[in-house]
Amino acid sequence: MSTPTTRIVLASRPQGEPTPANFRIEQAVLPDPGGGQVLLENVYLSLDPYMRGRMDEGRSYAAPVAIGAVMDGGTVARVIASRHPGFAEGDWVLAHAGWQTHALVDGASLRRKLDPAVAPVSTALGVYGMPGFTAYAGLHEIGKPQAGETLVVAAASGPVGATVGQIAKLRGARVVGIAGGAAKCAHVAGELGFDVALDHRAPDFAERLRAAVPDGIDVYFENVGGAVFEAVLPLLNDFARVPVCGLVAHYNERGRPPGPDRLPELMALILSRHLTVRGFIQRDFPALYPAFLADMGRWLAAGAIAYREDVIHGLEQAPAGLIGLLAGRNFGKLLVKLV
């Protein structure tokens, strides 16, 4: 038997905002698994902001996707055939199997098996996976919110921001979330339980943020950049920590914005306020992953951490999904259901 797969490849590199023409859908046929290999049916594909960086040549923290290659991406998959002793037909696995319906992978490359009894398998791409671990690691290693401190996070209805705020609340911090639009803000202040939710589209957003943090900001978890960062900067307290895991507001930018040049001002603020600004990705902290799985599994089982998924259907919807994600049009963790 050989297995047909449908896949989306990178057709061309975007100039600024990606368009559907940057992607191409293709058919292929996968051979049967060789020794150590596993044949997967991808059930959920994760769409994440980092994918924009992979579409560019040598700009992001990971190697770019080559023109004509399958787009990178995490998936939740079922094993449909295995020649690896660790995996059997029917197993649920977390894979990095890309934008395709089926994939042939080395069993050794699979990240972990998933137990649907612990949490819905889709969460392995969100709150219980890379975005959740990004939140957990960034807070544990860099942000270190203390009881009574104030934390601010943007994209607060997204999977990283939502998890950041809820973990910080569990640690006793006061949490201000920023999101785009009334529906997201209602979710952030409601289901997610943040102390304050602010709409960054409000014309007086900077003033509202100032009013929302009467004691200043001790942790700003940076995942967007842009106008939110500008509003945050003057409000940072001495010894504030700024974990930087994303700058999605800038991913579609081309070239340098006009002046004045605020780089010296940022450095002067880092000095005068004793700030820590540190870039990271979750893979920087592999030793912390078991603790994350244990803590988050417990929190999810107890209902202490809420999450929201935004599921679109069909692989052919993935390009539009990513384009929308970069514009903030998703509401919760964006997943493509492939089956």
Added chain:
Amino acid sequence: MSTPTTRIVLASRPQGEPTPANFRIEQAVLPDPGGGQVLLENVYLSLDPYMRGRMDEGRSYAAPVAIGAVMDGGTVARVIASRHPGFAEGDWVLAHAGWQTHALVDGASLRRKLDPAVAPVSTALGVYGMPGFTAYAGLHEIGKPQAGETLVVAAASGPVGATVGQIAKLRGARVVGIAGGAAKCAHVAGELGFDVALDHRAPDFAERLRAAVPDGIDVYFENVGGAVFEAVLPLLNDFARVPVCGLVAHYNERGRPPGPDRLPELMALILSRHLTVRGFIQRDFPALYPAFLADMGRWLAAGAIAYREDVIHGLEQAPAGLIGLLAGRNFGKLLVKLV
């Protein structure tokens, strides 16, 4: 008895580069010490870049000097009368007694007694004092140079830079020092034993720096900013650390420089290279001070750390000394000998 003192006060706030007109020399008479007080004769006054910040209103990490108030500054002093049980006439002490020949202070405010048998007392203002501890703490807590890594530091013939490089060498790092002019570079590569010394005034400085760090930069100890920082940025390795203790190239600037705006670019680099950029002053790490005194005392006694002092004579020379320091005209730790 009452004691006359000569002092320099802040006459006006500078617009950009300070001028002699920003300072005024005054005479005063000090009363005899009350209970707990100590009367000091300042012997050495330290001149340091941070003093420029104190001349501005609310710009630096410490409270500004008020108009008409004595300029702030660390001193090495002799006790000439004491009503504090911890100090006796003739003791050498490290004080923060300002730009004046004599001072009446609370004994509790004195930082430590000095033993001329351990090291020349003037070093308590340099390698064995605040600048040396800045180097030690910044490396210990933030820079963390490892054997085989590459560290770059500017103002390498100054008391912070010289100490940074020598401690990093003791830890097995490869050290590149940057200084202004041939004489300073010869000192950095000679007496101080750096692996490479580079003159930032060379027209091809950026290319020379690139050639001097074939394996990239793992630690950039930031004490100047400006063109050196710009040359360093593209050479920073993944996971590089940037302790920020000073930005002397910018202290005399007024307003924001013209564009393009490189703030988003710096943040993108912090993210993509997993950088840690952290501002600090040595007072942030009081728990480390005893270890510094022990280690540095040992290194000085063994001749493992060299230092150079640039001594000018007479309190009235202090304003010109500070103006020159901000322009890089000192060569080594700048001290004013008052007696």
